[in-house]
Structures are given as structure tokens and as C-alpha cells.
Amino acid sequence: MEAPRIDKNPGTYPSGTPITITTSEPDVAVYYTLDGSPPSLGSKRYRGLILLGPDTTRNGKMRLRAIAVGPDGCRSPIAEADFERATGISIRFRRPDSWSSSYIHYWETEPDGLSTQWPGQAMSPGPDGWDNLKLLGQTSANLVFNDAGGTQSEDLSVNTRDAWFLDGERWEVDPTRFSNFLFPGGVSKALVLSMDDGPVQDRRLVELLNRHGIRGTFHLNSGRLGEPGHISADEVASLYSGHEVSTHSVTHPYLDSLSREEIATEVGFDRTVLSQISGADVRGHAYPFGAHNATVIEVLRESGIAYARTAGQTRDFRLPADPFAWTPTCHHTGAGGLADTFFARPDNTLALFFIFGHSWELDAGEPTNSWAYMEALAQRLGGRDDIWNATAIEVADYVRAICSVQSSLAEDRLYNPSGIDLWLRCKQSVIQLSARGSAEGYFSHSAP
Ligand SMILES: [Zn+2]
Structure with a gap:
């Protein structure tokens, strides 16, 4: 019997990535382990996808091993793949008008050196006006932004998954929200x-x-x-x-x-x-x-x-x-x-x-x-x-409820998943976005 197939190549994927196991023959059961131990009939039976997440990884890592067992008890060889959950910090920085580019110089507060040479790493400008950089594998960092020309920010620190920096202040949500x-x-x-x-x-x-x-x-x-x-x-x-x-x-x-x-x-x-x-x-x-x-x-x-x-x-x-x-x-x-x-x-x-x-x-x-x-x-x-x-x-x-609002890609429809009624400006009028309700209109941040 053939070994079951794991649909993803070994590697690092974002949290929540689904991993599926398939077999070439019907009527076979798949058993698997996530900690590297050999799978057997006493292991967990595969019944759908496995999500890469905190409960399926240890220290962000998973060693998936699976076997297929036929109705006659015949066992396949073991399929095996190593996965890692991508953790890190997403940094967004709103560059002052006088800066032509922005660099980030950071020093880690954790082992496994990730230090950079001055002026550090260039941030990539995004279409939303924020310069971006993902610090992979980090859960906290101390950092300073600079324009590579002698101007720099205060020393800043971050310990959340997402961080926006506007006028030297750290936000856990996009402040333009x-x-x-x-x-x-x-x-x-x-x-x-x-x-x-x-x-x-x-x-x-x-x-x-x-x-x-x-x-x-x-x-x-x-x-x-x-x-x-x-x-x-x-x-x-x-x-x-x-x-x-x-x-x-x-x-x-x-x-x-x-x-x-x-x-x-x-x-x-x-x-x-x-x-x-x-x-x-x-x-x-x-x-x-x-x-x-x-x-x-x-x-x-x-x-x-x-x-x-x-x-x-x-x-x-x-x-x-x-x-x-x-x-x-x-x-x-x-x-x-x-x-x-x-x-x-x-x-x-x-x-x-x-x-x-x-x-x-x-x-x-x-x-x-x-x-x-x-x-x-x-x-x-x-x-x-x-x-x-x-x-x-x-x-x-109220602020938390605003942060939870979901917007359609075109920013013409909003959904408020919170239990709080929200008020907002839409074109020239003031409208209400009820708790667990949606609103249609044009809500782009750049709209007057
Ligand atoms: Zn007091």
C-alpha cells in the first residue's frame, strides 16, 4: 500500500493554514501524530483537515507523520513532513512627509540573534500610505525608524502581532480606522x-x-x-x-x-x-x-x-x-x-x-x-x-467595536460584528451602523 500524501510541502506557513492528507485508495483509514512519534492504530484518526495553529504545534513546530491502514490491516509506509507556524510582528510605519524613505533598525529582546546593521532594513511602501515590514519569528522587538539620512524616531518597542506607528506612537490597530x-x-x-x-x-x-x-x-x-x-x-x-x-x-x-x-x-x-x-x-x-x-x-x-x-x-x-x-x-x-x-x-x-x-x-x-x-x-x-x-x-x-468593523474590499460595505451600535460619517450625512448590522455607502478613508 502506498504512503498517504500530505498536500503541503514541508515549510513555514501562516497560522490557520489547512493541511490535508489524501490516499490513493478508498476504504483506508489514516492515523497520524504531530509530535514526530511513529503513527499506529492507537494514534489519532484523520477525519478532515489539520490546522496549523497553537494547539497543533509545539514552539511553533509540527512534525506530521501519517500511515494508511487498509481494511485488511495492511499498513503503508510512513509519510512525514515538518511544518512551522509563521509567527512574527507586522510593522507599519507612517513616514513623515520630509522623509524620502524609511528604514527600521531593530534589536531583539529574545535569543536567536536577528540584529541588523545601521541603518537597518528598508521598509516597503504600501499603497495604503504605510511602510511595511514583517519581523518573522519575533514576538517582541525594540526598534527605531530612520530615513538613512540622519533623522530618526524615538526608541520604540513592540510586543503585539500587529503594530502601527503614527507620529511616534504605537497603535494596535490602524489608526486611520x-x-x-x-x-x-x-x-x-x-x-x-x-x-x-x-x-x-x-x-x-x-x-x-x-x-x-x-x-x-x-x-x-x-x-x-x-x-x-x-x-x-x-x-x-x-x-x-x-x-x-x-x-x-x-x-x-x-x-x-x-x-x-x-x-x-x-x-x-x-x-x-x-x-x-x-x-x-x-x-x-x-x-x-x-x-x-x-x-x-x-x-x-x-x-x-x-x-x-x-x-x-x-x-x-x-x-x-x-x-x-x-x-x-x-x-x-x-x-x-x-x-x-x-x-x-x-x-x-x-x-x-x-x-x-x-x-x-x-x-x-x-x-x-x-x-x-x-x-x-x-x-x-x-x-x-x-x-x-x-x-x-x-x-x-466603543473603540474596540470600531476596530472590529469589517470592510469590503471596495470599502463600500461595512459590517459591525460587535454588540454596540456605532455612528459614522458617510458622504455628508451621519449614519448608524447597528450592532451586528451592515451599512452600504462609500467609506474610504480618503473620502471627504
Ligand atoms: Zn491610587
Whole structure:
């Protein structure tokens, strides 16, 4: 009997590549192994295609060995092929206008050297305006872009499968995706107020925000509830009703100094307790002291957290490039000075005014850090019909939903697989792309 045939030549293929096994005779059964061991009647029986993926490979590799067994028990020789799952990072870089070409110089953060000589590798320009390069076999890299003429970017790092770099910032999705979308209600501006620690002053702040129709996100430490100066567990549900309750760890440690297990406990336990006492599914996080690293982010993702806020300040109104390194616009003391700039933003791009702070600070009674200051700020920002007043989780979910939208090749049909209704501009009008619905029109990014 002939050995079965494997339809692909040995080699490296993208994840999800189907591999099929065929035989020349009918009525034969095929048995196979993926780990290089000899196949026998006790091995897995082949019943369709085998997909090259994480569950069929070990360290990205698969040694497929198969035999055919006839009805009479006659066995074929073994067919064998080695496959490797192509992993790597797809880099896209939007070259500044003054650069005639772009090069990438990268150094790996993993063994198996992949270093390059300065100025590095030329990126290939794509028709979509992005320069591209695939770093095969890498899961993370440090890199710098340059024009081979002495101009270069900041040092950047990447640890996701796809990365877009625009104006020195890394995005997990193509940022031009946002160009036609609007926030709920068809507006281009959103406001998020994100306050930490659950001090007793939150009672006064929530009352103030409610009067001005502003909704906040409150990051609480479940281990501190009921301690002196902090609100108690039994008032969480009623006090923050209509606002978002979010995690801030149990005990407020520097998460980047803890073990994986400790991080998981600090975040997971906080999430469980806060979900129970607030009656809502808590999915947000603010890093205590803003401290985080790659391990912290990984554990947060595994814990079902959807976003995490840092304590930095961008002083602009961009959307989160990376939801786990979500840097706010400014501290509440700086918000008054930026409000007019925010109002004056053109409405052709989405703008998010993301303010963070602590209600206890307002007791300071300073010109930009007092209850009167917050009252005046809320009066200016609240109750406006050109601003979507959202919680952080609502913005995170909305941005994620935009990223999930699928477009036809001609960009004339969109499908929204998410459970959230989306708003967008189509020609001169504003339309809605309902949850799990589609829309027809012309949506090209370059369209006016
Ligand atoms: Zn804090």
C-alpha cells in the first residue's frame, strides 16, 4: 500500500493554514501524530483537515507523520513532513512627509540573534500610505525608524502581532480606522472623568457631577473600603449608581514589583469583590501609582480587564493607542486650562478629553484644585449636546467595536460584528451602523 500524501510541502506557513492528507485508495483509514512519534492504530484518526495553529504545534513546530491502514490491516509506509507556524510582528510605519524613505533598525529582546546593521532594513511602501515590514519569528522587538539620512524616531518597542506607528506612537490597530467614525449621538468629542482611591470626598464629588450630568469612572481599592477616610463597601452600589466602578487593586501596591500570582490576586480579587458589591461587571483598571510593565499588562488581560489607565498626561485628545497603556489627557488641576482647546477642536476627528485625579485633593482649596474649581469645570463641560459624556469602559468598548468593523474590499460595505451600535460619517450625512448590522455607502478613508 502506498504512503498517504500530505498536500503541503514541508515549510513555514501562516497560522490557520489547512493541511490535508489524501490516499490513493478508498476504504483506508489514516492515523497520524504531530509530535514526530511513529503513527499506529492507537494514534489519532484523520477525519478532515489539520490546522496549523497553537494547539497543533509545539514552539511553533509540527512534525506530521501519517500511515494508511487498509481494511485488511495492511499498513503503508510512513509519510512525514515538518511544518512551522509563521509567527512574527507586522510593522507599519507612517513616514513623515520630509522623509524620502524609511528604514527600521531593530534589536531583539529574545535569543536567536536577528540584529541588523545601521541603518537597518528598508521598509516597503504600501499603497495604503504605510511602510511595511514583517519581523518573522519575533514576538517582541525594540526598534527605531530612520530615513538613512540622519533623522530618526524615538526608541520604540513592540510586543503585539500587529503594530502601527503614527507620529511616534504605537497603535494596535490602524489608526486611520477612526477617521470616519463618530461617538454615540453622532458627536466627535467625548469626556471621561476618572477618579481614584474611593475617598469619602467621592460623596461630594458624585453629588456635584450628578447635578451637571457628568458621569465618572471610580477606581476603588476593595481592601481599603471602610478604612478611615474611605467610603464603605455597602455604599458603593448606591453612591456610584450611573457611574463606572473600576479596579485599582486590593491594597494599592506597585504592581510592577509583584510576582504574577500576586498581581493576579490584587486585580482578580478586586474585580470579584467590586463586581459583587456594585452589582455590575467591573472590567476597568487604573494602575496604582501608574506603575506597570509587560507582565502586569499580561496578567490584566488574562484577568478579563478591558483597559488600564496610567497616571501620565498626554495633554492632547487622542484615543488610546494601546488600551493597557491608556494615558489620560491631564490631571484635573490642568483640565480648566485645556477646556477651550478641546471645545475648539475641529469635528473631523474623534477627540477624547480624559481627565484623572482624586476627589480628596479638592480639599486643598487652591485656585485649580478646589471644590469651587471643580464646580466651575463641571459647569463648562457638563450637559453639552456636542460632547458624549462617557465612562472609561464605554469609550474602551466603543473603540474596540470600531476596530472590529469589517470592510469590503471596495470599502463600500461595512459590517459591525460587535454588540454596540456605532455612528459614522458617510458622504455628508451621519449614519448608524447597528450592532451586528451592515451599512452600504462609500467609506474610504480618503473620502471627504
Ligand atoms: Zn491610587
